[in-house]
Amino acid sequence: MTSAPQIPADPPLVTSHALDAILEYIENGWDALTRSIDSCGALDDAKTKAPGVLYFPADYAESASLAEFSRKCAGSVFRLPAPIRSMGEINPHSIDPPGLLYLEHPYVVPGGRFNEMYGWDSYFIVRGLVEDDRLVLAKHMIENLFFEIQHYGGILNANRTYYLSRSQPPFLTSMILALYGAEAVNGNDDRDWLARAYDFAARDYELWTRAPHLAGETGLSRYHGFGEGPAPEELTDDPDYYRTVASHFEKQPELARQYLVPLSASSPEMPPILRHFTSSVADPSAKSPEAAVNGAEPLVLNSDFYIGDRAVRESGFDVTFRFGPFGCATHRYAPVCLNSLLYKQELDLDEMARILDRADQAAKWSARAKARRDAVMKYLWDSDRGMFFDYDFTTGKRSTYNFVSTFYPLWVGLATSEQAAAIQKNLSLFEKPGGLMTSTTVSGVQWDAPYAWAPLQMIAAEGLRRYDFPEDANRISYKFLKMVKDDFDCDGTIREKYDAVSRTSEVHVKAGYAANVIGFGWTNGVFLVLLRELPENWLALLTK
Secondary structure, three states, X not given: OOOOOOOOOOOOOOOOHXXXXXHHHHHHHHHHOEEOOOOHHHHOOOOOOOOOEEEEOOOXXXXXXXXXXXXXXXXXXXXXXXXXXXXXXXXXXXXXXXXXXXXXXXXXXXXXXXXXXXXXXXHHHHHHHHHOOOHHHHHHHHHHHHHHHHHHOOOOOEOEHHHOOXXXXXXXXXXXXXXXXXXXXXXXXXXXXXXXXXXXXXXXXXXXXXXXXXOOOXXXXXXXXXXXXXXXXXXXXOOOHHHHHHHHHHOOHHHHHHHEEEHHHOOOOOOHHHHHHOOOOEOOOOOOOOOEOOOOOOEEEOHHHHHHHHHHHHHOOOXXXXXXXXXXXXXXXXXXXXXXXXXXXXXXXXXXXXXXXXXXXXXXXXXXXXXXXXXXXXXXXXXXXOEEOOEEOOOOEEOOOOEHHHHHHHHOOOOOHHHHHHXXXXXXXXXXXXXXXXEOOOOOOOOOOOEEOHHHHHHHHHHHHHOOOHHHHHHHHHHHHHHHHHHHHHHOOOEOOEEOOOOEOOOXXXXXXXXXXXXXXXXXXXHXXXXXXXXXXXXXXXXX
8 A cells, every 4th residue: 555645647627617716716825825035025923023034044155135135125134043953952032033934945825824834734735736736836845844954953833933943743755755746747757856855854754753752662752842931922922822721720620730830939940921821819900910819829830831832832733632731731642643644754765765776775664664553553543442542651541532633544554444444433423514523522722623624634535535435535525625615605715724513714712823814725725635536426516
């Protein structure tokens, strides 16, 4: 079984005029969402509202284009203080003001407040660009990720200085093979580029297979950002978020014991701004946030919470209650999604090595994939419940939190046919009128029920199709596509996320990031992918 979803070498989409408007929106969207060194708008950052500053690597020669950018865009251009060989070498707090990180080539951003190139978003955008035959732009995005590995220590959450301390789910080999396959279909079998890509992909893989990304003694990996304290962008983007979390924890004794400490016992290095994130023990009417009620000392979130908080942001699922409330224990779990993706990376690197006639290296990757698969089966598969679950390696217990990541092992080909059949029987847990909900828990945050996200629809649908459940894959794809199209017909936009129950982009997130951004890069890409994979009988229903 091949290690990567195949890009069909079909003719262009055959659609009715009912889809003309949304396809034109997506086609125009690629250009509207493209940023580059020639685009002054790339500097804009709605999250921090920082002044327009561009940083370029310390070990990169300053070019005329950088000087021209500074002149044309009235922005400051600075060299980073030191070369970065691996992630975590530089403290983002030391770079003031925060700013955009230089990339050599144009790239597609998600949209709205997400005005930079994101790690895992880029895979689903690349898939859409490949479907739309925008192969040059797709290659530029992949080349930018190579640049990040070479100059910024790894693939970043996104190219802003405050993201230098964490990565995102590893989809690099998936991007490489998607593009390489598409170019090969067009007669361009570029082995030299593949060899270069292989070396960068191997470096990306290493980030996840050494400390601090090791999940104890399981042989699996975990999410774990570098650095301490709150996520820098959260301090300005949503200053009430950490207070909301602390107040939630205070009402639950067990969480309070784990994650809240008296202000006097907090780290002396704690930034002064954290004093504004004291729990409700602090008197909100007092002149100082440190003022106590009835003599009680204010409580603040401890360092362990912030490790989990950074880890859940690296996971891309920010925020979910899947790894504990607000992701507080993310760093204690070996997750299904991450280890499935690393299994796929190992198989992809095996495949790439074989194409490049590097048999000895291929054997190494094959052995690693087998070892990871064995560990996933041991720790993450629950035969009684018929699904894959995350594993808390600190307690030795498997999670019971139903999450749509159970489809990742199908997408990467890790599951057995019996496991895939068991997961297919549990499809009804997640399936709603608008596709698949992210989880079965309504927590009030965006990566839980009732919300549906484009990337997870694609992963589930392609996983089901891979294990010969085409009608389930078609039905899920149709439901999501129809919801997106109907919503588009109402307001003329494509959004970041949708409510799978009410079939609308009207969302009501209670904590964390609550907006629903227009754009939207990965929804655009997934729409094209699912549409191409939909058989004619389902396509006819969609275009009625």
